[in-house]
Amino acid sequence: MAIDVSPTFKPRLPGYRFNLTGWASLAVVVAWAAVAILAPYLTPHGVGDIVDLDYFGPMSAEFPLGTDYLGRDMLSRILFGARYTVGISLAATLIACTTGVTLGMAAAVSGGWFDAALSRFLDALNSIPSKLFGLVVVAGVGSSIPVLILTLAIIYTPGSYRFARALAVNVNTMDFVTVARIRGERLGYLIGSEILPNIIGPVFADVGIRFVFIVLLLSGLSFLGLGVQPPEADWGALVRENIGGLPFGAPAVMAPSFAIASLTIAVNLLIDNLPQKIRDRSA
Amino acid sequence: MSHLVEIRNLKVEATTDAGRRVDIIKGVDFDIAEGEIVALIGESGSGKTTIALTLLGYTRTGCRIAGGSIRVAGRDMARLTEKERTRVRGSEVAYVPQSAAAAFNPAQRIMDQVIEITRIHDLMPRAAAEAKAVELFRALSLPSPETIGTRYPHQVSGGQLQRLSAAMALIGDPKLVIFDEPTTALDVTTQIEVLRAFKSVMRQSRMAGVYVSHDLAVVAQIADRIVVLKGGEVQEIGTTSEILSAPKHPYTRELLAAFSPPGRVAAQAAAESDAARPVLELEAVSAGYGKPGADGTPLILAVDKVSFRLERGRNLGIIGESGCGKSTLARTIAGIIPPASGQIYFDGKPVAPHARDRSPDELRRLQIVFQSADTALNPAKSIEDILGRPLAFYHGLRGAARDARIDRLLDLVHLPRALKHRLPAELSGGQKQRVNLARALAADPDLILCDEITSALDTVVAAAIIELLKDLQRELGLSYVFISHDLHTVQAICDEVAVMYRGEKVEQLPAGDVGSAAGHPYSRLLMSSVPKLDPTWLDRLERDPELVAAFAKR
Numbered sequence: 110m111a112i113d114v115s116p117t118f119k120p121r122l123p124g125y126r127f128n129l130t131g132w133a134s135l136a137v138v139v140a141w142a143a144v145a146i147l148a149p150y151l152t153p154h155g156v157g158d159i160v161d162l163d164y165f166g167p168m169s170a171e172f173p174l175g176t177d178y179l180g181r182d183m184l185s186r187i188l189f190g191a192r193y194t195v196g197i198s199l200a201a202t203l204i205a206c207t208t209g210v211t212l213g214m215a216a217a218v219s220g221g222w223f224d225a226a227l228s229r230f231l232d233a234l235n236s237i238p239s240k241l242f243g244l245v246v247v248a249g250v251g252s253s254i255p256v257l258i259l260t261l262a263i264i265y266t267p268g269s270y271r272f273a274r275a276l277a278v279n280v281n282t283m284d285f286v287t288v289a290r291i292r293g294e295r296l297g298y299l300i301g302s303e304i305l306p307n308i309i310g311p312v313f314a315d316v317g318i319r320f321v322f323i324v325l326l327l328s329g330l331s332f333l334g335l336g337v338q339p340p341e342a343d344w345g346a347l348v349r350e351n352i353g354g355l356p357f358g359a360p361a362v363m364a365p366s367f368a369i370a371s372l373t374i375a376v377n378l379l380i381d382n383l384p385q386k387i388r389d390r391s392a
Numbered sequence: 393m394s395h396l397v398e399i400r401n402l403k404v405e406a407t408t409d410a411g412r413r414v415d416i417i418k419g420v421d422f423d424i425a426e427g428e429i430v431a432l433i434g435e436s437g438s439g440k441t442t443i444a445l446t447l448l449g450y451t452r453t454g455c456r457i458a459g460g461s462i463r464v465a466g467r468d469m470a471r472l473t474e475k476e477r478t479r480v481r482g483s484e485v486a487y488v489p490q491s492a493a494a495a496f497n498p499a500q501r502i503m504d505q506v507i508e509i510t511r512i513h514d515l516m517p518r519a520a521a522e523a524k525a526v527e528l529f530r531a532l533s534l535p536s537p538e539t540i541g542t543r544y545p546h547q548v549s550g551g552q553l554q555r556l557s558a559a560m561a562l563i564g565d566p567k568l569v570i571f572d573e574p575t576t577a578l579d580v581t582t583q584i585e586v587l588r589a590f591k592s593v594m595r596q597s598r599m600a601g602v603y604v605s606h607d608l609a610v611v612a613q614i615a616d617r618i619v620v621l622k623g624g625e626v627q628e629i630g631t632t633s634e635i636l637s638a639p640k641h642p643y644t645r646e647l648l649a650a651f652s653p654p655g656r657v658a659a660q661a662a663a664e665s666d667a668a669r670p671v672l673e674l675e676a677v678s679a680g681y682g683k684p685g686a687d688g689t690p691l692i693l694a695v696d697k698v699s700f701r702l703e704r705g706r707n708l709g710i711i712g713e714s715g716c717g718k719s720t721l722a723r724t725i726a727g728i729i730p731p732a733s734g735q736i737y738f739d740g741k742p743v744a745p746h747a748r749d750r751s752p753d754e755l756r757r758l759q760i761v762f763q764s765a766d767t768a769l770n771p772a773k774s775i776e777d778i779l780g781r782p783l784a785f786y787h788g789l790r791g792a793a794r795d796a797r798i799d800r801l802l803d804l805v806h807l808p809r810a811l812k813h814r815l816p817a818e819l820s821g822g823q824k825q826r827v828n829l830a831r832a833l834a835a836d837p838d839l840i841l842c843d844e845i846t847s848a849l850d851t852v853v854a855a856a857i858i859e860l861l862k863d864l865q866r867e868l869g870l871s872y873v874f875i876s877h878d879l880h881t882v883q884a885i886c887d888e889v890a891v892m893y894r895g896e897k898v899e900q901l902p903a904g905d906v907g908s909a910a911g912h913p914y915s916r917l918l919m920s921s922v923p924k925l926d927p928t929w930l931d932r933l934e935r936d937p938e939l940v941a942a943f944a945k946r
Binding site: 283284285287288289290291292293294302303306307309 | 726727728747748750752755760762764767768769770771772773781782785786831835
């Protein structure tokens, strides 16, 4: 049998293809992340300072995004709001997806009663409407940032679990998993080394989508007054507190809406246009 | 215009992911006369299917016809517009796919799909088309031809579906029919029926055909001429008897040689070592799927009270058709499917039914190699990681010791060491199967269960793997349980052969005696169904109709 051997071994440098939409959306996401981290250095005015005697002020050189219902600088408030929106959502997404994906893979690999019990329990959790669940929890224990993060994480864990389990079940039937199993490998190795590397792509996509859902739910809760509490405000809360400016066409109500839209759309586009590894088998 | 098909200097190129151009077909010429059947033969990647598809004016995604001409009945398929091509497809040139099961729409009745071509091309009224289809069903010797069209694809067997897909191709009275490995996925006893049906229909209708296959024996039965391909180039063209009796090209000779591998020399290893000690013994082992009933037997019994003994250094072949329980048996021995009853002894000691209850040492000494290296190797891990894990797991090897052992393993299976940095997808089928084997060797086993490990490989590559298994046995004193549906490969490596039918072991006998007059009637049927290189084999083959009725599933 002929085996093609390249005379000299050259290390493989995997090429990646990343399109323009991907770059643009990545830029938006990175920009918002930078804003969240650097907010204190970027804000032209104090977040809580009433700097304008007028309320719902128009865009001007001094207040690029106008002022809010109390005459506070809108740009500063949005820059600071990014901290809560991005930070809380990111923390909740990471908790939800780590738990969900780990449990999902474990359930797929273990099967049997563990899978059945866990699946039914998380299905039950999933059947509670997410906003209602958020409302009940916040009404019960009050709103604070840890409570918000945990609530959002719990709401989105079942979906992540279902998704990962569905993917892992397919990989689990492959012969290489059987080989590892009859080698005597433990659960941790099976899910970490055999399953996860083969589902990581879709899992990342799912993480992104879930992040968007969480941003929107957090904004929704804040809009209802149950999210981040004044004087701090995330973007959802900014929309709510300035909703009175809508009849005046005030930038104070538009700007945070655009901020939410730009982040969620950018994350979505980024997921759809993740860099693709160029595979050239005959090379 | 003297020939129906004239292919001149055909070139097909593909664009790779990175944008590089690769020539797949490098200037191929051949003709097909009216009513002639020409076979394209070669290993996978030789371009045989690509050439066959160009006759339809079609190339797979990413490929294009880069030059040359393909004249079919005076028209150049390479120059036609897509609209003109669709008019020709089905009415002038038709196609019979490899997997009929994937080609039929499971949601539509068979008749509607068979006569679809007459509807698309507006060839005849529906009633006439249905009458013609029934006629074709009869010509293809399908059971109950009047009513089979009202069934859905899942309600007929694989062999029947393959014949139905031929009916689908023939209904538009094409001048040329392309058969793309139509019997590769079928059992040997089924394959005969299908081949016979194809041959008689083609003879009656005087259509020309292109038969794509990697199986020289099958091709010998049906083709008038053979085109041998390798690497997108024609190696040799000749009539079937010329190619079989006087092959000129070395590659053709290699193909012919691979067809009849040298038999196994009597087990010397067994004679030297303590031969009496069985490495594996099965005592009335039953296994199956589904809920166990009241008496503890599973709903579907796949293995029914199988017993055998395998001595150290010897090899046992298990053959049978698909569904006979041979793979389930391997999985039962490996502890993947625990037996419902019976006992497995490994090295004289009873082992736990389930792999998770066996000791690490028992697991290490009994390894299994699966049929498809594509699914048996983790696509996300490099060859180094795949081979390194059992070394670390069983032997605790780390660092340089582990790397040295990986190199040794790659040497053992005759793979270049540089391959260890690649992913499985970057290897050829034969290379992957070698890695699959090397992983089992990494455990330092006493016994390897080989589950159809050569079935997915080309003849020449499979023969090389068999040779490798023999070498490894000499060097490492292994024993094999070799499961296959292919009698030739089993005979090439095994001392004894067990024949399985519907979950039962019908007999066990020395490899040389399989199929002899003394054997079980089913073994005789199975052996007589294996195609031979003799072109007159199919026509002369007479099968006992009672035997066929009793055992062949068709």
